[in-house]
Amino acid sequence: MNAHIEPDIAPVLLRADQDGIATLTLNRPQARNPLGEAMLAALSEAFGAIAEDQTVRAVVLTAAGPVFSAGHDLKEMSAHRSDPDRGRAYFTDILGRCSAMMQQITALPQPVIAAVEGTATAAGCQLVATCDLAVAGAQARFCTPGVHIGLFCSTPMVALSRNLAAKHALEMLLLGEMIPAEEAARMGLVNRVVPAGAALAEALRLAGVIASKSPATVKIGKRAFYQQREMGLAAAYDHASAVMVENMLARDAEEGIGAFMGKRQPVWSGN
Numbered sequence: 001m002n003a004h005i006e007p008d009i010a011p012v013l014l015r016a017d018q019d020g021i022a023t024l025t026l027n028r029p030q031a032r033n034p035l036g037e038a039m040l041a042a043l044s045e046a047f048g049a050i051a052e053d054q055t056v057r058a059v060v061l062t063a064a065g066p067v068f069s070a071g072h073d074l075k076e077m078s079a080h081r082s083d084p085d086r087g088r089a090y091f092t093d094i095l096g097r098c099s100a101m102m103q104q105i106t107a108l109p110q111p112v113i114a115a116v117e118g119t120a121t122a123a124g125c126q127l128v129a130t131c132d133l134a135v136a137g138a139q140a141r142f143c144t145p146g147v148h149i150g151l152f153c154s155t156p157m158v159a160l161s162r163n164l165a166a167k168h169a170l171e172m173l174l175l176g177e178m179i180p181a182e183e184a185a186r187m188g189l190v191n192r193v194v195p196a197g198a199a200l201a202e203a204l205r206l207a208g209v210i211a212s213k214s215p216a217t218v219k220i221g222k223r224a225f226y227q228q229r230e231m232g233l234a235a236a237y238d239h240a241s242a243v244m245v246e247n248m249l250a251r252d253a254e255e256g257i258g259a260f261m262g263k264r265q266p267v268w269s270g271n
Contacts (some may be wrong), residue, residue, distance in 0.1 A: 013042035014064075020057035020211040021204060022050055022110075029065025035123045036073030040097045047104040054270065057211035057218070059108070060203045061131060062115040068140070069124025071156075072098070095155060098123060102130045102159065106226055109219040111210055115203035116140045117196065119178070125189075126156035129163045132222065133206060134190040136181040137199040142189055145176040162229070164188050214252035214268040 014025040024046055026033040033039070050056050063069060077094065080087035105112050114131040121143045128134050128142065136142075144153035144160065153173055160169040168187040172179060181193045194202045210218060224243040228236040247253050251271045259266035 011042070012038045013046060015046060017056065019208065020055060021060060021207045022046075022053070022056045022058075023060045023062065023200075023204070026061075026063035026069055029063070029067070031073075032067040032070035033063045033065065033124070034070055034073035034076075035098055035127070036076045037094065037097075040094070040101050044097070044101045044104060047101070047108055050110060051104075051108055054215070056110055057213075057215050058207035059110050059112040060115055060200070060207050061112055061127070062200050062203070063117075066118040067124075068114075068116045068118050068120040069127055070119070071122025071124045071126070099155060099158075102126065105130050105132075107223075109215075109222065111207075111218065111222055113203045113207055114190075115199040116142075116190070117199050119143065121145055122153055123156055125172075126153075126159045129156070129159035129189060133203075135199045135203045135206065136184060136190040136193050137196045138181055138193055139196040140181040140184070140190075140193075140199070142172075142179045142181075142184045143176065144172045147174060147176040160189075214256060214266070215270050216250055216252050216268075217247065217256075220247050220250075 010027060012026070012028050014027050016023045016025075024043070026039065028034065028039065035043075050059060072094070077087070077091065080090040083090060111132040114128045114134040116128055116134060117137040117140055119141045120128045122145060125142050125144050144156050146153040146156075157169065157173055160172060163169075164172070164187050172187075179187070179189070181190065184190045185193050192202070220243060224240060228239050231239060251269050252266075255269065256266045
């Protein structure tokens with residue numbers, strides 16, 4: 001009698017590194033790549049590792065299958081309605097975990113580029129909006145549909161309201177309609193639209209350009225961008241000026257300016 005062998009379970013998130021670029025692939029296509037417990041844990045762990053990995057200069061976030069991400073795992077969440085508190089503690093925990101993961105992306109030293117084919121809805125759309133850059137295939141579509149089921153997309157609203165004009169963000173949130181890729185680009189949700197199937201290649205190309213720059217300078221710039229955005233105008237200029245002084249004193253700035261003046265290619269030290 002043959003012993004029973006459990007089938008291999010594919011990891012929910014894949015990572016591949018090449019030429020200073022870490023590519024993360026959401027890998028639950030059969031379930032539409034939901035941001036459930038396992039996926040949130042895997043993403044949080046991956047971003048934590050990448051933050052400490054000085055060999056990584058840029059990150060590309062993509063997905064397997066026809067859906068980038070359908071957002072929160074509603075089946076997983078609804079299963080807790082039978083809890084004594086009707087799920088309050090679980091909902092608080094899972095939404096907190098999701099929000100923490102999104103903030104990891106913003107805090108990450110390396111820029112993160114979303115490569116989107118298919119649909120990105122609810123928290124999946126939030127994930128795209130949270131990434132520093134985003135490339136969409138021509139057939140990609142975006143939506144915050146919570147209003148249709150009595151669940152306003154309040155947490156996706158945080159990322160949308162910081163990337164889109166107020167009326168564009170509210171249009172998505174209040175109507176819950178699918179937004180085609182070209183419209184998403186016009187609204188500012190994605191940077192550019194490429195032919196269907198070409199989003200990953202274009203995202204990798206952009207990541208390669210970023211990876212060729214001084215990693216220290218990119219880190220300084222990304223951090224300063226998000227810090228100054230939350231400040232008033234005068235405070236933002238004061239902060240940016242202080243950052244630029246420190247940047248000017250960095251070895252890579254000295255090397256880069258010297259290379260520019262000497263008409264040669266810079267050699268980055270990462271400092």
